[in-house]
Amino acid sequence: MVTGGNVTGLTDQLVAEGLVARRGIPGDRRAYNVRLTPKGKRQFEAMAAEHETWIVALFERFPAHEREALGESLARLKAALAPALGAPRIPDV
Numbered sequence: 091m092v093t094g095g096n097v098t099g100l101t102d103q104l105v106a107e108g109l110v111a112r113r114g115i116p117g118d119r120r121a122y123n124v125r126l127t128p129k130g131k132r133q134f135e136a137m138a139a140e141h142e143t144w145i146v147a148l149f150e151r152f153p154a155h156e157r158e159a160l161g162e163s164l165a166r167l168k169a170a171l172a173p174a175l176g177a178p179r180i181p182d183v
Contacts, residue, residue: 109133 092100101124104110109130115121126134149157 104130 101110101112101122104124105112108127110124111127113123113125115123152160
């Protein structure tokens, strides 16, 4: 929920840091394709692993059966909201 200008500024910074590569889309000078570079992918994977460890630690005191029920409820919520938000259906995980 940021402005296009904010996204452009963030992307500029990520390009400068070598974390993403930006390529123009033929026929649309306003649009770009942005992809992680190998360096960006390594950094993302490290952050994702740290984030997962943090989430696991936050939920470790929550009983397993309640975690499972919460996961199922959130999956149903995600499926129910996707059409209302115009998003493609997200496969269950």
